[in-house]
Amino acid sequence: MNIDSEDSDLLAGKRGPAMQLAMELVLQAARIMGATRLEPVTFAHLDACFYNGQAHIDFAQFCLDHGATFAVPTWGNNGVVSLTHPELYEGHPDTEMVEGARKLLHLYEALGCKPTWTCAPYHIPGGPKFGDQIVAGESNAVSFYNSVTGARTNKYGDYLDVACALVGKVPYAGLQTDEGRMAQIHLSTDEIPEGWKREDIFYHLLGHHLGRLAGRRVPVVSGLPKAATVDNLKAVSTAVASSGGVELWHGAGVTPDAPTLEKVWRSGETHALTRAHLAEAQAVLSSGRDGPLDVVALGTPHFSATEFRDVVTLLAGRKIRPGLRFIITTSRFVMGYIESKGWAESLRRSGVEVIGDICSYYAPGINPMRGRVMTNAAKWAYYAPGMLPVEVCFGSLRECVESAVRGEVWRDAGLWNALS
Amino acid sequence: MKVQGTILNPGEAEGPTLILTEPLSFWGAFDPRTGAIVDTHHAQCGTRLGGHILLLPETRGSGGTPGGIAEAVRRGTGPLGIILITPDINLAVGAAVATRLYGRDCPVIAVAADDYAALLQARRLRISSDGQVSDEA
Numbered sequence: 001m002n003i004d005s006e007d008s009d010l011l012a013g014k015r016g017p018a019m020q021l022a023m024e025l026v027l028q029a030a031r032i033m034g035a036t037r038l039e040p041v042t043f044a045h046l047d048a049c050f051y052n053g054q055a056h057i058d059f060a061q062f063c064l065d066h067g068a069t070f071a072v073p074t075w076g077n078n079g080v081v082s083l084t085h086p087e088l089y090e091g092h093p094d095t096e097m098v099e100g101a102r103k104l105l106h107l108y109e110a111l112g113c114k115p116t117w118t119c120a121p122y123h124i125p126g127g128p129k130f131g132d133q134i135v136a137g138e139s140n141a142v143s144f145y146n147s148v149t150g151a152r153t154n155k156y157g158d159y160l161d162v163a164c165a166l167v168g169k170v171p172y173a174g175l176q177t178d179e180g181r182m183a184q185i186h187l188s189t190d191e192i193p194e195g196w197k198r199e200d201i202f203y204h205l206l207g208h209h210l211g212r213l214a215g216r217r218v219p220v221v222s223g224l225p226k227a228a229t230v231d232n233l234k235a236v237s238t239a240v241a242s243s244g245g246v247e248l249w250h251g252a253g254v255t256p257d258a259p260t261l262e263k264v265w266r267s268g269e270t271h272a273l274t275r276a277h278l279a280e281a282q283a284v285l286s287s288g289r290d291g292p293l294d295v296v297a298l299g300t301p302h303f304s305a306t307e308f309r310d311v312v313t314l315l316a317g318r319k320i321r322p323g324l325r326f327i328i329t330t331s332r333f334v335m336g337y338i339e340s341k342g343w344a345e346s347l348r349r350s351g352v353e354v355i356g357d358i359c360s361y362y363a364p365g366i367n368p369m370r371g372r373v374m375t376n377a378a379k380w381a382y383y384a385p386g387m388l389p390v391e392v393c394f395g396s397l398r399e400c401v402e403s404a405v406r407g408e409v410w411r412d413a414g415l416w417n418a419l420s
Numbered sequence: 421m422k423v424q425g426t427i428l429n430p431g432e433a434e435g436p437t438l439i440l441t442e443p444l445s446f447w448g449a450f451d452p453r454t455g456a457i458v459d460t461h462h463a464q465c466g467t468r469l470g471g472h473i474l475l476l477p478e479t480r481g482s483g484g485t486p487g488g489i490a491e492a493v494r495r496g497t498g499p500l501g502i503i504l505i506t507p508d509i510n511l512a513v514g515a516a517v518a519t520r521l522y523g524r525d526c527p528v529i530a531v532a533a534d535d536y537a538a539l540l541q542a543r544r545l546r547i548s549s550d551g552q553v554s555d556e557a
Contacts, residue, residue: 056487
């Protein structure tokens with residue numbers, strides 16, 4: 001491994017023990033990945049600010065105490081607790097967790113991390129662009145940045161994400177390289193009716209199926225409409241990273257690395273997506289039985305402004321059923337935007353709770369989350385049944401909103417008839 | 421029996437072995453407070469990893485793994501050392517951070533599949549600082 005004099009200085013401890021540890025971790029990863037050199041990056045999105053015990057705090061404190069500084073603009077993932085809604089934690093029994101999670105966010109801010117506290121940093125202006133070499137760790141952010149933005153990152157786990165951001169370099173391997181971004185498996189969507197490809201739920205179900213099919217490989221999907229929205233592509237990016245270990249997927253003619261299928265695909269394993277696959281994905285994700293609802297939980301990953309606009313439009317001023325909780329999680333940035341548009345006020349009047357900084361799926365503050373929960377997020381539907389005492393019904397955004405108004409799961413017959 | 425492994429994280433350890441029959445995620449499926457596997461879908465749910473040389477073919481990739489392993493080493497609930505087939509950066513990074521912060525070794529060693537199969541026969545294993553794994557005291 002060749003490293004330059006600056007890196008040698010870091011390794012020798014000339015900028016203190018924290019920068020030395022960071023350099024050691026980057027080189028340790030480079031050896032395991034088989035990289036022969038490091039590559040400079042221009043941006044980082046950290047996952048290590050998501051509290052996971054005292055070791056997380058000790059690591060951040062160690063960096064701060066020894067004068068470590070980020071080499072590139074660095075943003076943070078959502079926290080385990082919300083700083084925008086402290087009232088959620090009044091009287092919370094696990095004070096160690098609440099205090100620890102808060103402290104961790106403050107430590108990273110003190111280190112120079114921008115307090116974005118969001119798993120959907122790509123909704124905030126000023127982030128990376130096509131072709132940029134970057135650092136990311138949260139699975140959906142990795143998948144979105146690689147696939148939809150066309151920036152380049154491997155999935156850097158906790159501490160390594162921080163180390164790379166401090167050093168400003170990553171091992172040059174995997175998805176940072178041209179060759180590592182070639183597709184290894186192809187899924188055609190030609191058999192799916194075009195009308196269904198305009199439905200938001202199509203992209204979640206496609207992503208779920210694609211993740212199971214691809215495992216950890218890079219897949220390319222052909223036949224997606226050019227009109228697919230950023231929210232649609234976000235849905236695929238998130239679902240493939242939950243049901244599978246996909247960190248980059250291509251949409252031929254739709255995502256920036258793949259202006260054509262040929263650009264990312266030579267030959268190999270090819271599959272066709274069928275209506276039966278979509279129905280099967282729906283059955284897996286909607287693991288609960290339809291019936292009276294306790295909660296509607298949206299915003300995994302954090303809602304975009306356009307997703308909020310769609311909910312406001314679908315609600316059309318109606319109130320949600322009394323006794324039901326309708327929670328949408330998002331970033332403080334998007335919260336500010338929807339406040340300025342008047343959408344936040346409209347949602348409050350309807351009875352919807354908008355919460356910043358946290359995820360509605362792993363968020364001790366808005367637990368106990370129990371009973372029958374409906375969501376439009378494949379990631380929520382995939383993970384929650386194993387981790388929370390809930391029964392999950394999966395549906396389109398329209399189905400979620402209508403069900404919240406009615407207080408029980410409502411199904412869009414037109415949508416599902418078109419699939420059978 | 422002596423096997424030469426690839427050092428993912430250096431260190432020394434010796435103790436009784438614990439063999440995992442399925443891959444494990446060290447975030448969500450593992451509780452660092454007790455060192456126990458808590459994923460009810462895992463065949464060895466309830467098993468505590470503490471005080472053992474852990475043998476597992478591979479991990480389930482999770483970006484939260486380094487925190488899980490570092491916190492377990494901090495609390496003394498984690499494995500003494502880890503031997504696997506498929507190299508795992510997250511385990512290595514978590515163990516390295518724990519060593520730096522808490523001064524406790526948790527060597528992580530990758531070995532070839534046939535060497536791994538041979539190591540499964542041992543009741544106790546010793547990992548030395550040069551990456552050798554042996555069943556001799």
